Each structure stands twice: as C-alpha cells, then as structure tokens.
Amino acid sequence: MTLKSxxxxxxxxxxxxxxxxxxxxxxxxxxxxxxxxxxxxxxxxERARESVEDMCKRLLANTVIEDYVIEIGG
Amino acid sequence: MTLKSxxxxxxxxxxxxxxxxxxxxxxxxxxxxxxxxxxxxxxxxERARESVEDMCKRLLANTVIEDYVIEIGG
Structure with a gap:
C-alpha cells in the first residue's frame, strides 16, 4: 500500500x-x-487474489488515500 | 523491511x-x-545497491529487530 500520488x-x-x-x-x-x-x-x-482484494477493500487499505497492489506467490 | 521472524x-x-x-x-x-x-x-x-545498503544500515532499518531486502529497478 502506498499513499496516492x-x-x-x-x-x-x-x-x-x-x-x-x-x-x-x-x-x-x-x-x-x-x-x-x-x-x-x-x-x-485466482480465488486467493479475489479473497485478498476483498480484504483490501473491507479492511486493509484506506482506498480514499491509498493505492494497493496484490501479489500472489510462493 | 520486516521484523525478524x-x-x-x-x-x-x-x-x-x-x-x-x-x-x-x-x-x-x-x-x-x-x-x-x-x-x-x-x-x-551496482553502485545504487551499495548506496541503498549503506542507507539501510545507517538510517532506514533497525537491524537489531528488522530484516531488509533491496530491490533496484526501473
């Protein structure tokens, strides 16, 4: 997560x-x-990504001021 | 930077x-x-990595409790 530019x-x-x-x-x-x-x-x-996307929107990121990128791996 | 395990x-x-x-x-x-x-x-x-390594040790990371990884790129 980063602050929007x-x-x-x-x-x-x-x-x-x-x-x-x-x-x-x-x-x-x-x-x-x-x-x-x-x-x-x-x-x-694919399902892991959807699940994390959901977590970001509901809890993890403050989408008013933050951008986020999801990486699924290892 | 992450906290050591x-x-x-x-x-x-x-x-x-x-x-x-x-x-x-x-x-x-x-x-x-x-x-x-x-x-x-x-x-x-290579020089960029050395420079960032130096910044991490002197300022950015608390090496007592944190691990860090350096990525150089685009």
Whole structure:
C-alpha cells in the first residue's frame, strides 16, 4: 500500500531530509509504504487474489488515500 | 523491511484478528512490514545497491529487530 500520488507523505519527506543530513547525495523523491504478508489456505491463485482484494477493500487499505497492489506467490 | 521472524508483530496479529472478526476464513500467519521507495540519481545498479545498503544500515532499518531486502529497478 502506498499513499496516492497527490497525498502528502511526511514519513517519506522525513527520510529524504534525514538522508540529506547524513550527507547522502543524489536522493530524489522518497515515498514510504507498507505491505502485509498473509498466509492463505486457498491454493487456487485466482480465488486467493479475489479473497485478498476483498480484504483490501473491507479492511486493509484506506482506498480514499491509498493505492494497493496484490501479489500472489510462493 | 520486516521484523525478524522471532520478533513479535502486534500489527500483523491485529490484522489477523480483524480478518477473523470479519468472517474471513483460511487466514494463517500475517506479518506487516514497510517499504521505502527512493528515486536515486545513480544510474549504475551496482553502485545504487551499495548506496541503498549503506542507507539501510545507517538510517532506514533497525537491524537489531528488522530484516531488509533491496530491490533496484526501473
């Protein structure tokens, strides 16, 4: 999950500022996001994706200000 | 960045609990982590990786309790 591109990201800004203070050069935009790793009993990837999509909409993501990407795997 | 596997993850536990309360079945372990997306001026992938490795050790990750993975790309 990341904040939508028009939404201010103070954590990202703080990281960028702190890197500057440490003398790290060449740092442009910094965005901070989060991810959630879920072990699912579902073995069908398509159904697993639908299930996670549902979780994102109902609970995990704040779709007003956040975008999310779902990855199903290993 | 994720919490190392032995470290308690209360956010992940809370998500798992909330999914159960919503009636979602088949959810096993849940771990929450964060990621930081950094635009770098460096065009050499090897040097970019070294630079990010350095940022992780000096600032971004708490290596006592967190593991981190670096991805360089597009």
């Amino acid at each position: 028009g939404v201010l990201d103070p954590q990202g800004k703080a990281v960028r500022h702190a890197l500057g203070a440490l003398g790290v050069d060449g740092v442009g935009d910094v965005r901070q996001g989060k991810f959630i790793e879920i072990d699912l009993a579902e073995s069908d990837p | 032995g470290v308690l993850d209360p956010q992940g536990k809370a998500v798992r609990h909330a999914l159960g309360a919503l009636g979602v079945d088949g959810v096993g372990d849940v771990r929450q982590g964060k990621f930081i997306e950094i635009d770098l001026a460096e065009s050499d992938p």
